[in-house]
Amino acid sequence: MNLAFRDVRYHGFKFFSSTLGVSLLIMVVVTIGGIIRGVILDSSTLIEKTGAQLWVVQKTGAHPGVGTFGPFVEISRLPESIYHAISVIPGVAEASPIVAAWEHVPQMPPPTRLMKFMYVNALLNTRSMVKPGWMAMPHVQRFIVVGYEPGRIGGPPDIIAGRGIEASHYEIVADNKTGFHVGQRVRLGNFEYRVVGLTRHMVGFTADPVIYMSLRDAQNYLFQTDPNLLRSEQAVARQHARELAATSPRLIPTVTANEEARLANTLYVNAIAVKLRPGANARAIAAHIRRWEHLAVYTDAQEVNMQLMGSNRLILFQLALFRDILVLIAGLVIGIIIYTFTLDKVHEIAILKLLGARGGVVYRMILQEALFMGVVGTLVGSGLELLSEPYFPRRVVATSGDIAQMLIAMSVVAAAASILAVRRAMRIDPRSVLSTG
Amino acid sequence: MSANQSTAAAPIDTPEGFAILAEGLGKVYGQGASRVEALKGIDLTVRPGDFLIIMGPSGSGKTTLLTLLGLVNEPTTGRLVLGGREIYGGVPPDLARMRREEMGFIFQAPNLIPFLTARENVLLPLSLAGVRGEEAQNRVSQLLEYFEIAERAAQYPNQLSGGEQQRVAIARALANNPRIILADEPTASLDTDRALAVVRLLRRISRENAAAVLLVTHDHRLLTEVDEVIEMEDGRIASRKKVDPEA
Numbered sequence: 047m048n049l050a051f052r053d054v055r056y057h058g059f060k061f062f063s064s065t066l067g068v069s070l071l072i073m074v075v076v077t078i079g080g081i082i083r084g085v086i087l088d089s090s091t092l093i094e095k096t097g098a099q100l101w102v103v104q105k106t107g108a109h110p111g112v113g114t115f116g117p118f119v120e121i122s123r124l125p126e127s128i129y130h131a132i133s134v135i136p137g138v139a140e141a142s143p144i145v146a147a148w149e150h151v152p153q154m155p156p157p158t159r160l161m162k163f164m165y166v167n168a169l170l171n172t173r174s175m176v177k178p179g180w181m182a183m184p185h186v187q188r189f190i191v192v193g194y195e196p197g198r199i200g201g202p203p204d205i206i207a208g209r210g211i212e213a214s215h216y217e218i219v220a221d222n223k224t225g226f227h228v229g230q231r232v233r234l235g236n237f238e239y240r241v242v243g244l245t246r247h248m249v250g251f252t253a254d255p256v257i258y259m260s261l262r263d264a265q266n267y268l269f270q271t272d273p274n275l276l277r278s279e280q281a282v283a284r285q286h287a288r289e290l291a292a293t294s295p296r297l298i299p300t301v302t303a304n305e306e307a308r309l310a311n312t313l314y315v316n317a318i319a320v321k322l323r324p325g326a327n328a329r330a331i332a333a334h335i336r337r338w339e340h341l342a343v344y345t346d347a348q349e350v351n352m353q354l355m356g357s358n359r360l361i362l363f364q365l366a367l368f369r370d371i372l373v374l375i376a377g378l379v380i381g382i383i384i385y386t387f388t389l390d391k392v393h394e395i396a397i398l399k400l401l402g403a404r405g406g407v408v409y410r411m412i413l414q415e416a417l418f419m420g421v422v423g424t425l426v427g428s429g430l431e432l433l434s435e436p437y438f439p440r441r442v443v444a445t446s447g448d449i450a451q452m453l454i455a456m457s458v459v460a461a462a463a464s465i466l467a468v469r470r471a472m473r474i475d476p477r478s479v480l481s482t483g
Numbered sequence: 484m485s486a487n488q489s490t491a492a493a494p495i496d497t498p499e500g501f502a503i504l505a506e507g508l509g510k511v512y513g514q515g516a517s518r519v520e521a522l523k524g525i526d527l528t529v530r531p532g533d534f535l536i537i538m539g540p541s542g543s544g545k546t547t548l549l550t551l552l553g554l555v556n557e558p559t560t561g562r563l564v565l566g567g568r569e570i571y572g573g574v575p576p577d578l579a580r581m582r583r584e585e586m587g588f589i590f591q592a593p594n595l596i597p598f599l600t601a602r603e604n605v606l607l608p609l610s611l612a613g614v615r616g617e618e619a620q621n622r623v624s625q626l627l628e629y630f631e632i633a634e635r636a637a638q639y640p641n642q643l644s645g646g647e648q649q650r651v652a653i654a655r656a657l658a659n660n661p662r663i664i665l666a667d668e669p670t671a672s673l674d675t676d677r678a679l680a681v682v683r684l685l686r687r688i689s690r691e692n693a694a695a696v697l698l699v700t701h702d703h704r705l706l707t708e709v710d711e712v713i714e715m716e717d718g719r720i721a722s723r724k725k726v727d728p729e730a
C-alpha cells in the first residue's frame with residue numbers, strides 16, 4: 047500500500063496548492079537564469095553566427111598593442127581594400143569586409159498590445175523616478191546595420207521568412223525584432239530599401255535588432271557625404287587647386303579629380319571578418335596581420351568578451367547576484383513548505399510508529415511526497431517559464447540543461463527538507479497517540 | 484497471582500507459557516521535583532485467551548502499564564517477558580516488529596489515519612507486516628463484515644460516525660491476529676449497547692484466537708462480560724479477582 051499516493055490523493059488541494067507555490071518559485075529561478083542566458087546570447091550571437099575566427103579592426107596608434115575595440119563596441123574604420131591582402135595570407139580561407147554601425151530608422155511599427163502593456167507597466171513602475179519627458183516612447187528605432195559582401199561570411203543566417211539578399215542594391219534582411227515584414231519599404235538615409243527576408247534572434251548586445259544589406263549599400267548609407275556638402279566641399283577643393291595656376295597649371299585637373307574622389311570615397315569598412323582553414327594557426331595569423339598590415343586583430347572569443355564583459359559586465363553581475371538571492375529564497379521557502387508539510391503529519395507518523403511501522407516506511411512516504419512535489423513543481427514551473435519566454439521584451443532562454451539542473455537541485459532540497467522534518471517528526475513519542483483525541 | 488500458580492500445570496508456568504509475564508515492573512517519570520513514580524513493582528501474568536479488565540482511579544498507572552506492555556515505553560525497573568521472549572534482559576528483540584506482528588492497540592480515540600479509507604486503515608497493519616495480495620484483502624473483508632462496516636469501507640474516517648470509527652479501529656487492531664490486545668478506555672465514546680457489543684466481540688476474538696486482552700475501563704457495566712478484574716491504585720495492583728458471573 048503506497049501511503050504517499052494515498053496521502054496526496056486525500057490532501058489533493060493542500061498538496062497541489064503547495065506544489066503550485068513550489069512551481070512558481072521555480073519558475074522565477076528558471077526565468078532569471080533564462081534572462082542571464084539571454085544577455086549572453088545577445089552579446090555573442092552576432093559574432094558566433096558570422097563564423098569568423100579572427101576579427102580585424104582599426105588600430106589607434108603605432109604601438110602593436112593598441113587597437114580599437116571595433117566593430118561593435120567602438121568605432122573602427124579601415125580601407126576596404128585591405129581585405130585582399132588578408133585573403134592571401136596562408137591559412138586564411140576567407141576575409142570578408144564588414145560594415146557595422148548603430149543607426150536609427152524613423153519607422154516604428156505600431157506597438158503590439160503586449161508592448162503597450164509593458165510600456166504602461168513601466169510607466170507605473172517608474173512614476174516616482176522620472177521627470178516629465180523621460181519616458182516618452184521614441185518614434186524611431188535603433189538598429190545595427192551590418193553590410194557584407196554577398197556570398198561572403200557576415201550575412202544573415204537562418205532566414206525565417208522571405209529570402210536572402212540577391213540584388214546588389216536596395217534589398218535588406220531585417221531581424222523580426224524590428225517589427226518589419228517581408229515586402230515592406232524602409233527609408234534609410236537617402237535611399238529606400240525593400241525588406242526581402244527576416245531573421246530571428248539577430249540582435250546586438252544592447253538587444254537592438256540587426257538590418258543586413260549589401261556592403262555597397264551599407265557604405266553608401268553610412269559613409270556617403272551629403273550631396274550639398276559634397277558640392278560645397280568640392281568647390282573648396284577646386285579653389286585650392288587653382289592656387290597651382292602660377293606654378294604647375296598642368297596639374298590642376300589631376301589634383302582636382304583626386305580631391306573630388308577623396309571627398310566622395312565611401313570604400314571603407316569597419317572590420318574584416320576572417321575565416322581560417324581547418325588546422326590553421328590563429329595566433330600566428332593574427333600576429334602576421336598585426337605586424338605587416340598595421341591592424342588590430344581579435345579572436346571571436348575576444349570579440350564576444352568585449353561585448354559581454356566590456357559592455358554588459360555590470361548587468362550580468364547584477365543579474366547573477368539577483369539569481370543567487372532568488373535561488374536562496376526559493377530553496378529556503380520550498381524547504382520550509384516541505385518541512386511544514388511533513389511536520390503536519392506527526393500525528394499520523396506517531397500512529398504508524400505505534401503500529402510498529404519501520405522507520406523506512408515513514409521515510410519512504412515522506413520522501414516520495416517531497417520528491418513528487420519537487421519534481422512536479424520543477425516541471426510545472428519550468429513549463430510556465432518556457433510558455434512565458436516569448437512575452438519578455440528581451441530574449442529569455444532556458445535550456446533543458448537548466449531544467450535538469452533544477453530537477454537535481456530540487457530533489458536535493460526536497461530530500462534534505464523532508465529528511466530533516468522526518469527526523470524531527472520521528473522523535474514523537476508514539477505514546478502521544480494514547481493521550482490525544 | 485496465586486490463582487495462576489495454583490491452576491497451572493508445570494510446563495505452562497515457565498515464561499514461555501504466558502502471553503505476558505511481568506515481575507517487579509516499575510516506571511518513574513521525570514526527576515527531582517517533577518519525579519513521579521507511576522508504577523511501583525507490578526507482578527502480572529496473563530495467559531493466552533485471558534480477558535482482563537483493569538480499573539482504578541485516574542493517575543493510578545493504568546495507561547503507563549499498557550504502554551510498558553505495548554513496548555512503547557521502557558520500564559525503569561523489572562522484568563518483562565512477552566510470548567516467551569525476554570524484552571529487556573538479553574539481546575533486545577525488534578520491538579517495532581513485535582508491535583506490528585503480535586500486538587493490537589485500541590485507544591479511547593480511534594486514531595485512524597485520516598488519509599486512508601476505512602478499508603485501507605484495516606489493511607495497514609497487514610501491509611506493514613508484509614502481508615499482501617488476496618490473503619490480506621480477504622482478511623480485511625472478513626473484519627469489515629464482522630464489524631458491520633463493509634458498506635462504509637470506502638469512506639474516510641471523517642465521513643464515519645464515532646462508533647463506526649471505533650469499530651474500524653478495533654478491526655485494525657485485530658487485523659494481524661495479535662497475540663496481545665491492549666485497549667485503553669476504548670468504549671468511552673460509545674453508548675452502552677455499543678460498548679457492550681465491542682467488549683463481547685473482543686471477548687469472542689480472545690477465545691477464538693487465544694489472544695490475551697487487557698482492557699482499561701471505568702465502566703462497571705462491562706464487568707459482566709469478563710473473567711477477571713485488576714484493580715490498580717497508586718501504581719500498584721491492589722487486587723486481581725475473578726468475576727462472579729452471577730453477581
Ligand SMILES: Nc1ncnc2c1ncn2[C@@H]1O[C@H](COP(=O)(O)OP(=O)(O)O)[C@@H](O)[C@H]1O
Nearest residue numbers: 512513519521540541542543544545546547548
Ligand atoms: N509521560 C509522562 N510524564 C510524566 N508523568 C507521567 C507521564 N505519563 C503519566 N504520568 C504520570 O504517571 C501517573 C500515572 O499516569 P497514568 O498511567 O496515565 O494513569 P491512568 O492511566 O491510570 O490515569 C500519573 O501521576 C501521571 O501524571
Ligand SMILES: [Mg+2]
Nearest residue numbers: 545546547667
Ligand atoms: Mg489513562
